[in-house]
Amino acid sequence: MIKILLMLVFFICCSTGGEIAMSYGMKRVGEPESFRPMPLLRFFWRAARSGWILLAAPLMAASFYSLLILLSWAPISLVIPASAFNYVVGTFGAKYLLKEDVSIKRWLGVLMVCAGVTIVLLTGQG
């Protein structure tokens, strides 16, 4: 059980950490100047050289593989709600690390999305 819990914590940390690093990195990179091919290429080239994006990519890969390992170790009824819990942890990360202003309305929306995703995935039709 401790092994599963540790892997769950690792999965959530990698997944949320990767997405937060990606979000921070993309804000540092800035918006694309326009949607013409050359400015878009320049935008993605700037992103590809950002240290934050280079940190996000292995974290996201680690989260994907830890999810696969978790699915082989634990029942899906445990893994799926835990992966949907990412929405809540991600919102905490956004609030405290990225200093985003998360209103009550946004929290309510996040909790509903988290509950909805759990229901959908537990139907086994995903």
Next chain:
Amino acid sequence: MNHEHRLRFKTLAMVLLMVVCANTGDLLLKRGMTQIGEVRISFSGLWQPLLATIHNPTIWLAILFLLGFTLCYMTAVSWADYSYVMPAGAFGYAVQTLLAIVVLHETVNAKRWFGVIVICIGVLLVGQTKPRTSTVPAEGASANRAAVSS
């Protein structure tokens, strides 16, 4: 249209494009892997499907759509808050359900519909909030400011 409305509109449009790319990519990947057949876990069992994957145009099309998803996601988080884009992306489950009915002709049970409705209400709530509240300075912007001040 003021700045906030424009930002909300373009972010939600990008999230929709991101969701469509992700679901189309997954669907094509499923179709491509079905064409290849069941993968057996052994050296020869893995080698054959790997070669078949490289030569399968459906798999390449799927990769193209999944790459599109990543680029849309990167663009969306460069505009709006992570806590805005992330839950809005869950709208993909609703699109996935519709695709399952329309493309794969699957039957969807009441529990799944309930989950999809809960997700849609959640996305609607998040969608009504201010899309960008954080003030992370862009590297280009700070460089520009430094150039102006010097």
